[in-house]
Amino acid sequence: MTIDIPFIWTALKEIIKALPVTMMLTIIPLIAGFAIGLMVALIRVYKVRILNPIANGYVSFLRGTPIIMHIMLIYFGLPLFIDAAAEMFGLRGQSQLIPISIFVLFALSLSAGAYLSEAIRSGISSISKGQTEAAYSVGMNTFQMMTRIVLPQALAQSIPNLTNIFIGFLHTSSIAFIVSQKELTGAANIVASTNLKFLEAFIAAGLIYWLLTILAESISSFIEKKATAYVKGGVR
């Protein structure tokens, strides 16, 4: 077996056309997941009645099962619900009109929410209780205390964790290809099988993921340096 090195470049140029799909499958779930995660984290930190056990169950189940499972459950399960609901309102076969990518995005958002909530929660609990008390003592309410004092520091502290999750989801978006999404891995698969050059195509896809990861890491460490400059005082 030989390896066609120049073809890696050809494949790369072809595969990278699918980059927008991969970015969409990564960034949209992370944004939606951030909103879910923040809410879940606050519910768990404040042990909100009724919602707290639900939030606990959500995080436990989604972190306790593989993400591919979430995609499968949503992809095969959600249409049943939608069709049942549609039938109730006298509509029929509605779930077939929904693009597959919506199911994938939905599933990935739920997974991201669970992972992000844990990162945010650990950020919140890393902020000393004393600062919360100081905020109350100057007359702030809970919302002001959270938005002005705790969350800015909590999020700055969680940047490394958030970056890990970003990278994880960048790679995880590749499993969307099993439900025929044409993102980087899906595109690599097509290029590979049409040209019968599997190794070259997947090397090319691998290089793209690697570069994206390096890029994400360097952006993150730049932001982290800026955002946590306040702790690097040195003098004690």
Added chain:
Amino acid sequence: MIELKGIKKTFHRQEVLKGVDIKVEKGQVVTILGPSGSGKTTLLRCVNFLEQPDEGTVQVGDITIQAQEAKKKEIISLRKQSAMVFQHYNLFAHKTVIENVMEGLIVAQKVKKAEARKRSEQVLAKVGLSDKLNQYPSQLSGGQQQRVGIARALALNPQVILFDEPTSALDPELVGEVLAVIKSIAKEGITMVIVTHEMSFAREVSDHVLFMDGGVIVEEGTPEDVFQKPKQERTKRFLRRLSGETEDSLLQQPQPQLQTEKSPNILPEGVAGHVV
């Protein structure tokens, strides 16, 4: 000014406050003394509801709250009557010195930014930190951080400032500068309630002294009454033990102990001018 009536608080079945009444007049400096675990810090924290009493009434300034039926809004308006200086300073770590002082003014009191900055600069000058406005707390010494804490409280222009063991976490050589600042603001006639272990400081600065033990006030009166002619056996024992400790440490290290008493001489630069 401040009146607490029948304050009771229980933590995990242990009764920390067993029905405490205190009264502080406007302009008074009241110190609360007592051994560890006597409930003095808890009592202080009940004044601004950082600890919610199980029973009793808390009145600060114009606001009166019944402990059992306290609503969130009432608690916030009660807190706006006072300001607190904490044992561990509790500065906002992501904000600079001046931002720490401005924060309460802007967010809680809705003061305009320019006005808040002006007031903050004034109080920071008062505590001798005019040259540190744009530093972060992590760049300051403990004594400087605590002076920022005092400035943050002063800037709010509260009815009363609550001090929770303001020098207990400080290195011995930094205690003097913080006590000096507290003394200087006491002279301005600001009402203060201070929980402290610094006996000579308490004696010098207070108008009224409370001695607590086991969740009740054992004895109270002027500093002369409590320190020189205590009536209760418990108070005598506490003071004897403390003076015993002081003598021991005096034998080993005479200088630092005396410093706190003669603090005007050891003021850091910048503070001295404002004390006189």
